[in-house]
Amino acid sequence: MTHSSFANESPHLSPRDNERLEYLGDAVxxxxxxxxxYKHHPGASEGELTQTRSAMVNTNTLALLAEQLDMxxxxxxGKGIAKGGGxxxxxxxxxxxxxxxxxxxxxxxxxxxxxxxxxxxRSLPSPAQDENFKGRLQQVAQERFGETPFxxxxxxxxxxxxxxxxxxxxxxxxxxxxxxxxKQEAEQEAARVALEKxxxxxxxxxxxxxxxxxxxxSPRAPRTPRVAALPPSDGNGVASQPPAVEPEAVPGEAPxxxxxxxxxxxxxxxxxxxxxxxxxxxxx
Numbered sequence: 331m332t333h334s335s336f337a338n339e340s341p342h343l344s345p346r347d348n349e350r351l352e353y354l355g356d357a358v359x360x361x362x363x364x365x366x367x368y369k370h371h372p373g374a375s376e377g378e379l380t381q382t383r384s385a386m387v388n389t390n391t392l393a394l395l396a397e398q399l400d401m402x403x404x405x406x407x408g409k410g411i412a413k414g415g416g417x418x419x420x421x422x423x424x425x426x427x428x429x430x431x432x433x434x435x436x437x438x439x440x441x442x443x444x445x446x447x448x449x450x451x452r453s454l455p456s457p458a459q460d461e462n463f464k465g466r467l468q469q470v471a472q473e474r475f476g477e478t479p480f481x482x483x484x485x486x487x488x489x490x491x492x493x494x495x496x497x498x499x500x501x502x503x504x505x506x507x508x509x510x511x512x513k514q515e516a517e518q519e520a521a522r523v524a525l526e527k528x529x530x531x532x533x534x535x536x537x538x539x540x541x542x543x544x545x546x547x548s549p550r551a552p553r554t555p556r557v558a559a560l561p562p563s564d565g566n567g568v569a570s571q572p573p574a575v576e577p578e579a580v581p582g583e584a585p586x587x588x589x590x591x592x593x594x595x596x597x598x599x600x601x602x603x604x605x606x607x608x609x610x611x612x613x614x
Contacts, residue, residue: 331404
């Protein structure tokens with residue numbers, strides 16, 4: 331089997347890769363699992379059938395089937411991916427199994443491919459689990475937040491290996507972070523962490539802010555009587571009149587009305603002399 335990295339580096343040895351066979355094998359695998367589940371689970375609903383099929387064809391299941399056949403030893407890889415441990419990557423092994431299934435379909439037909447896959451699937455030590463965390467998270471996020479989650483993924487080289495980090499969001503708040511050798515595995519890990527946060531012990535709901543406690547108010551100080559301004563002195567330093575002190579208001583009694591000073595009405599100015607409209611001269 332030939333990976334695209336080897337075909338790009340050594341086109342004179344193998345100008346073609348296995349991506350077209352992977353495409354064909356993926357379609358054949360979907361049909362095999364759909365027919366098998368439809369016949370052997372007559373009472374299952376559409377959602378249950380889809381969930382079980384997802385478990386039968388996910389990356390972990392196909393990689394496990396490829397490891398049982400030691401397919402990694404028969405894969406041509408580019409030098410960089412081979413040094414980085416590409417033969418043990420689950421995504422490459424799963425793609426390789428799909429390519430082999432597509433080749434079986436072309437060589438021997440649908441029935442041979444049907445039994446080739448199911449015989450090996452039944453030989454697994456434990457039943458496959460649905461590890462489509464991204465699909466489950468999308469359902470939970472839409473029910474709880476009304477939004478579809480999206481992923482922000484970046485890759486970085488760590489030694490001879492390449493590691494991806496993915497953060498899943500539903501709105502502006504991050505829900506989970508995942509790491510993995512491939513972008514798909516990092517996103518699945520981020521979705522798994524987010525599901526544990528939303529459905530496990532941690533709650534993703536917004537926590538209400540505690541009510542503010544009122545501050546105690548200090549009692550007001552008693553009011554002091556206001557002292558009127560001192561009149562100007564007579565030049566000898568003696569005030570002409572003693573300062574007037576305003577009486578304190580007694581509760582329950584109406585304060586005495588103080589008459590307001592009456593403003594003097596200014597005398598009207600004398601009327602201006604009448605002048606002629608034509609020449610402006612005063613009229614007698």
